[in-house]
Amino acid sequence: MANDEMIEKHVQYERVFKHFDDNGDGKISASELQGHCDGMTLEEAEAALESLDSDGDGLLELGDLVRLVEGVEEEERINDLKEAFKMYENDGCGCITPKSLNRMLSRLGESRSIDECTVMISQFDLNGDGVLNFDEFKVMML
Structure with missing residues (x-):
C-alpha cells in the first residue's frame, strides 16, 4: 500500500473515531459507543469495549479502533481468497x-x-x- 493511501486511511480512522468521541477526550467510552449504535445496550457496549480495549482501562483508543477495522478488512480479504482458492x-x-x-x-x-x-x-x-x-x-x- 502506498504511503499516501496509508495516510488517507489513517485520516479516515481519525474522522470516525472523533465522531464517536463525543467529549473529545481521545477515548470512546461504553456510553459514547452505545449512543452511536442503535439498539445496543450499555452492557453490550461494555462487552464490546472489553474485547477491543488493549490497555485494560475500559475505553477505546484510536489504535484499538484501527486494529478492529484492519482486522475486519483482513478477515474479508482471507474470505475472498478462500472463495478464489475453491475456484482453482x-x-x-x-x-x-x-x-x-x-x-x-x-x-x-x-x-x-x-x-x-x-x-x-x-x-x-x-x-x-x-x-x-x-x-x-x-x-x-x-
Whole structure:
C-alpha cells in the first residue's frame, strides 16, 4: 500500500473515531459507543469495549479502533481468497494442482500447457510438493 493511501486511511480512522468521541477526550467510552449504535445496550457496549480495549482501562483508543477495522478488512480479504482458492482447487484434494490450474485458466481464456502450469505452481510451492495449498496460494495472491 502506498504511503499516501496509508495516510488517507489513517485520516479516515481519525474522522470516525472523533465522531464517536463525543467529549473529545481521545477515548470512546461504553456510553459514547452505545449512543452511536442503535439498539445496543450499555452492557453490550461494555462487552464490546472489553474485547477491543488493549490497555485494560475500559475505553477505546484510536489504535484499538484501527486494529478492529484492519482486522475486519483482513478477515474479508482471507474470505475472498478462500472463495478464489475453491475456484482453482476443483479436484477436491484441498490444493491447486497443475491440472486444476490448467482447467481454470482455460475457463478464463488463458490457454496454458500442464508443463506451464507446473512451472507457475513451482514459483509459489513453498514446501516443494508440486501443488499449492491455501497458505501458498495466499502468499502468491498477497
